[in-house]
Amino acid sequence: QVQLAESGGGLVQAGGSLRLSCAASGRTFSFRAMGWVRHAPGKGREFVAAISWSSSRTYYADSVKGRFSISRDNAKNTMYLQMNSLIPEDTTVYYCAARGGTGDYTKGSEYHYWGQGTQVTVSS
Numbered sequence: 001q002v003q004l005a006e007s008g009g010g011l012v013q014a015g016g017s018l019r020l021s022c023a024a025s026g027r028t029f030s031f032r033a034m035g036w037v038r039h040a041p042g043k044g045r046e047f048v049a050a051i052s053w054s055s056s057r058t059y060y061a062d063s064v065k066g067r068f069s070i071s072r073d074n075a076k077n078t079m080y081l082q083m084n085s086l087i088p089e090d091t092t093v094y095y096c097a098a099r100g101g102t103g104d105y106t107k108g109s110e111y112h113y114w115g116q117g118t119q120v121t122v123s124s
Helices: none
Strands: 002-007 010-013 018-026 033-040 044-052 058-060 068-073 078-083 092-099 118-123
Touching: 002 092, 018 033, 018 092, 018 118, 033 068, 033 078, 044 068, 044 078, 058 068
Parallel strands: 010 118
Antiparallel strands: 002 018, 018 078, 033 044, 033 092, 044 058, 068 078, 092 118
């Protein structure tokens, strides 16, 4: 069993910052990567960022590159997403996800475990 719990969402003005956290518990030794995926109504699932659990290599969607930064603390089994220069288009629910095995870490469909999501709202 794996549990992922997000926190840190909220309401912020455009240009502001938020930091999302994802605390993992359970069979975390099976993780190969963790990531963030967002899902806006009518837009479907969109990959945001991912981080390899062993190498710390990071991956970003073009839409957030240079504004968002993903990191992790293996000792705490926690992943973070620092979001800066937020824009209204970033408004949606953000999901923490984790996966085992190798593959394309930028494909949300290949993640096996999911958190319940945290709402991020950016006002203009």
